[in-house]
Amino acid sequence: MLAMSYRGPYRVRTVDKPMPEVLHPEDAIVRVTRSCICGSDLHLYHGMVPDTRVGSTFGHEFTGIVEEVGPLVQKLKVGDQVLVPFNVACGKCNFCKQGLYGNCHESNPMATAVGGIFGYSHTAGGYDGGQAEYVRVPYADVGPTIIPPEMDPDDAVLLTDVVPTGYQAAEMGGIKEGDTVIVFGAGPIGIMAARCAWFFGAARVIIIDHIDYRLAFAKNYAKCEAYNFKEMADPVVFLKKTTDWYGADVCIDCVGCEAEGNTLQTFSGRVMLMQAGSATALQWAINSVKKGGIVSVVGVYGPPYNFVPIGNVLNKGITIRANQSAPKRLMLKLIDHVLSGRLDPKGLITHRVPLKEVPDAYRLFSSKLDNCIKTVLIP
Amino acid sequence: MKPTNEDYKNIPGWGIDADPENEPTYPIKNYTGDDHNRIHYERSPQQPLTVEILLSTERPGPTAVFGTSVPPTGLSGTIRRYAFRNSEDRYRHWIPLILADRINVFEGLIDDIRTGHLPNLFKERGLGMEWKHNRIAVLTKVAFAALAGAALMISVKRKK
Structure with missing residues (x-):
């Protein structure tokens, strides 16, 4: 079968790989119909995530058709059209039982800090991902959700990660009616977080980035204010000033480890790898939120450490909430938001690329060419 | 426990x-x-x-x-x-x-x-896409690389 293959930083190609097999009685084999490139895939593509092995297949946002099921699978049958959440979750451990499907304790033997994620390095369990014609899906009764017949397939594929992660980013902010919310990062997740912030009663939503076309897209899609931090002498001072010198009620970091905007962070985190990427967005979030405010983090940071102003977290009494999202926990609610027309996930998709042209798709997204917001690979 | x-x-x-x-x-x-x-x-x-x-x-x-x-x-x-x-x-x-x-x-x-x-490093790195949509940046990078290479060669020759 055709599959994307990582060859090193900024190098990928398609290769012919053996068909995946049922390795566990709760596995399913899914024929992929759509697969996205996620912003967090770029951390892998850029060589930022430890234990990313040459020959790995990425892809944790995909939909497909069930081709085969293991003997213990009860909820799926061959031919079902499913969307597959990005995290591998057993549904039985204490974490899954409490809704923390992104923190499953039975899906990643290679690290305890992160649960299993499809196609996201051996640090996240060593699973091949969905940027392929077929993929093995463990715990098939837990994660995969049958796509409602009336749902657009493009909406379905974005329910595997972008929508739940953006939604949970806003949810973790504990937004109260009338709150001012600042979202750092106008990528697909940031745009979705800004859009979802309104669901919780925000009175003002501001998005910060440095790429003009993305800010323009976010302003239109998420109905929010959008500002380019490269046009500011000091983004934190700007954000304080625009919130009546008080700070935002909630700040959301949707950038993670490849943030721009602070020379020291960029040099120490992205050039020298002295820390796990650049923590500029998190630093700005901590310093732009009000005293007693909430900082929500869904931007991905690698192990082991980052330079963040933890003293300010203490002195300002900030609550930090962070997690990989749990699409399964949110799925019913989000399907309702999509089917009712309140959310339009497919509106984020700007490019469709055949799987065999995967190097071009990665370059397009990585270099932010041709006004790219979201790329879908079609096997 | x-x-x-x-x-x-x-x-x-x-x-x-x-x-x-x-x-x-x-x-x-x-x-x-x-x-x-x-x-x-x-x-x-x-x-x-x-x-x-x-x-x-x-x-x-x-x-x-x-x-x-x-x-x-x-x-x-x-x-x-x-x-x-x-x-x-x-x-x-x-x-x-x-x-x-x-x-x-x-x-x-x-x-x-x-x-x-x-x-095919050119293809694997998706440089065709970069060339299609960001030609000035590619040419700038090539020019800088050529300049750096030339400077290195001159430096090596002078040492000899």
């Missing part, structure tokens, strides 16, 4: 200020108290270990399922095995893994050549 003080409920004031409403993890986590059972929950059957899997030292054994993609091999594999002798808390876990990743790139190139596949 057995408490070290089995009589803890008789400590004066035990539990008097407990407030079930004080649950800052909600709604992300639906607290049930199951955490107190630690790892004694019902597990799915164990996936057979058919390939070499490197295990975190911070857990007692493999998880019920795991990925079997790209088992460790070669020099990078040896370094990865060393890394996994150390916990996730240690730099000596993560730095060797990054080193192994970089070595693995060269191993991949050697494997390609050995199997008669000459990698």
